[in-house]
């Protein structure tokens with residue numbers, strides 16, 4: 001898509017961002033640590049629940065951890081690369097967007113690298129660790145198909161969550177103060193995908209798992225890895241739908257983004 | 270050749286007005302209302318107008334940030350919004366209140382990054398940077414993080430940033446806003462020099478009339494989104510009835526005052542008379558008529574202030 | 586030394602009336618200011634509601650798994666957990682758990698110096714508008730999630746009339762504790778160039794130990810007690826929620842309020858001391 005030299009420019013911009021953030025040394029370190037702790041907090045929530053009950057929605061701790069691991073690795077990868085797009089409102093308000101629009105580079109890419117969350121690297125690392133431990137604990141058979149699914153699922157999840165980040169951030173073009181709304185579907189989506197879908201009930205599950213596609217981020221792939229039939233009656237191949245869904249989500253997000261920029265250009269706010 | 274060509278350019282914004290507790294009304298406001306603007310290569314144009322006149326909005330449409338609600342616009346032969354990226358390489362923009370530098374990095378790092386963003390050959394970049402460093406005296410703070418620069422230093426930094434890719438047109442939106450006198454002069458001197466070479470077309474919006482007097486031979490004044498004047502400063506004086514003023518002191522108050530065409534007696538205070546002269550009236554004729562009265566002690570002529578002219582223009 | 590330095594010399598009735606006036610003006614300024622952030626309020630409320638659904642279903646699953654124990658988990662039954670989740674989501678906005686960086690921003694920009702020019706002690710100058718803000722949030726960000734939760738799920742309503750005033754007092758104390766915590770974290774900006782890390786640390790601790798992710802009583806008992814007594818975080822969310830769902834008998838509720846009052850006193854005193862330190866620093870270094 002991008003010619004090599006364009007990529008090189010973005011690499012430089014990312015490097016500049018890393019230098020910027022590292023210039024606040026104490027804060028940077030603390031940030032890195034808090035991000036690890038953040039994941040720890042989510043994990044702790046799961047562990048504490050299982051300290052009180054042996055199964056949740058028909059799933060044991062080890063099975064739930066696998067769902068959790070897939071979801072949080074996918075999410076933290078997205079958060080690392082595009083997570084800062086949730087500052088869209090601020091960019092619109094401070095006029096940073098205008099500065100970006102007068103440069104000879106793509107608008108979205110510039111905004112993404114402008115504040116890439118290097119400190120979120122800690123979360124990705126701990127996400128990998130959690131996933132590996134979960135795979136061992138759940139005794140997922142080591143087959144080529146499973147390995148492939150284990151690599152593909154977090155990546156597809158990352159693309160999917162990135163699409164959600166971008167699409168929700170675009171709301172800021174219409175609705176300048178929408179900042180926290182982004183969190184409803186990004187962080188909310190991560191929390192939703194951290195547990196087996198059997199936990200949720202009724203229309204809420206249908207809407208988020210199928211309507212918005214969050215069910216395919218971790219739950220269905222985890223069922224394939226665990227070699228378990230879906231208690232909700234879904235076929236096994238649903239576990240392999242992640243990449244397809246991610247592609248669709250990315251395309252939709254791109255569309256929404258373009259509409260948003262067009263909107264900005266006509267309203268200026 | 271015209272570098273900027275805009276015809277019937279307009280921009281409508283929808284503003285919501287709160288009426289009562291819950292009711293809101295949407296209203297379309299024309300921020301720019303049919304502006305025609307042609308700028309030749311090498312011109313240094315002052316774009317002037319009171320707050321909210323539509324200056325920034327015009328600039329945003331010319332630079333491809335906003336797309337016009339109506340009219341046509343071409344900059345360097347390109348249509349700004351669809352050809353934004355091509356255009357971006359050929360123009361430089363400074364928005365006075367916002368920065369395009371990297372806040373936490375040394376100023377010099379921003380320039381290095383911009384070199385890559387605009388894909389400027391290293392030698393060309395170095396030559397332009399050297400020139401800016403000399404003219405704008407950047408060296409003392411080239412290694413300082415931008416966040417620690419004073420406003421004046423930062424503005425000099427911004428100007429440099431906008432010029433490093435050798436733009437054909439430089440758009441400056443209130444570049445001297447908030448600067449102290451010394452920094453203002455540095456910026457003006459630099460722009461004057463840049464304008465004198467005739468390679469770079471400069472469009473400058475400002476509040477500061479000193480900027481205009483020092484730099485621009487042509488000014489375009491807009492108000493409520495419409496062009497109300499386009500021409501030289503002299504033409505502005507002529508058109509808006511700039512009045513020179515003649516103050517004379519006599520030994521004793523004269524009994525009769527001469528009447529001449531285009532000359533008005535503004536005030537009498539004892540032996541001091543104040544006359545205002547329309548653009549066409551001759552000071553010489555008035556002076557000779559006055560000296561014929563005898564007892565003339567002192568005489569002073571004041572040229573019209575551009576501030577006054579503009580103030581009158583805004584009011585009308 | 587009094588909070589309001591203008592009246593610190595002598596407390597007369599007139600001074601007192603003036604002081605009350607300043608208090609009213611400042612706190613209602615907070616209310617009015619936040620009532621203009623309508624988009625932000627709607628966005629935040631929608632987000633709280635989304636999280637309310639996710640957490641409720643998880644908690645219902647937890648209660649469902651605990652049928653053996655009569656559907657009780659750590660002393661909460663299903664409807665109590667539902668109330669816990671939704672009221673908790675509502676309280677996030679009331680106590681302003683995260684996202685308050687005003688003081689840190691003003692320190693960075695240097696505007697903080699002007700705080701010293703006001704006739705009100707700076708801590709109070711931030712606290713009073715914050716109370717106004719909390720009042721506004723109570724009417725918007727608390728009411729909406731609780732109403733949604735109540736419509737969709739089977740919620741627990743307090744059985745004892747005394748619980749309502751206790752809850753109100755507990756929320757007020759929670760606002761005070763949370764304000765003091767945020768103030769201290771922001772004030773780190775006097776000594777640190779960038780406070781993002783500290784703010785984030787606060788956000789993690791407040792969420793995790795405050796009882797947002799799971800009720801602290803889910804932890805082993807000894808650990809839970811240590812968190813309640815040894816950290817201010819349960820005083821910010823967990824305790825008002827415990828009081829509301831009547832997790833404990835009246836005496837227990839009063840004890841919890843006592844813990845909150847203790848933390849509120851401790852942290853507010855710390856704020857005053859830190860502020861004094863910071864002022865000396867400001868005066869010496871000129872910002």
Ligand SMILES: Nc1ncnc2c1ncn2[C@@H]1O[C@H](COP(=O)(O)OP(=O)(O)O)[C@@H](O)[C@H]1O
Pocket residue numbers: 267268269282283284299300318319320321322323324325326327
């Ligand atoms: N994004 C926007 N939405 C609504 N109105 C706007 C917007 N931007 C500018 N305006 C309005 O358009 C008019 C012109 O603004 P602007 O071009 O910024 O004026 P100037 O730069 O001459 O001070 C003003 O009345 C301003 O309030």
Ligand SMILES: [Mg+2]
Pocket residue numbers: 324325326442
């Ligand atoms: Mg302007």
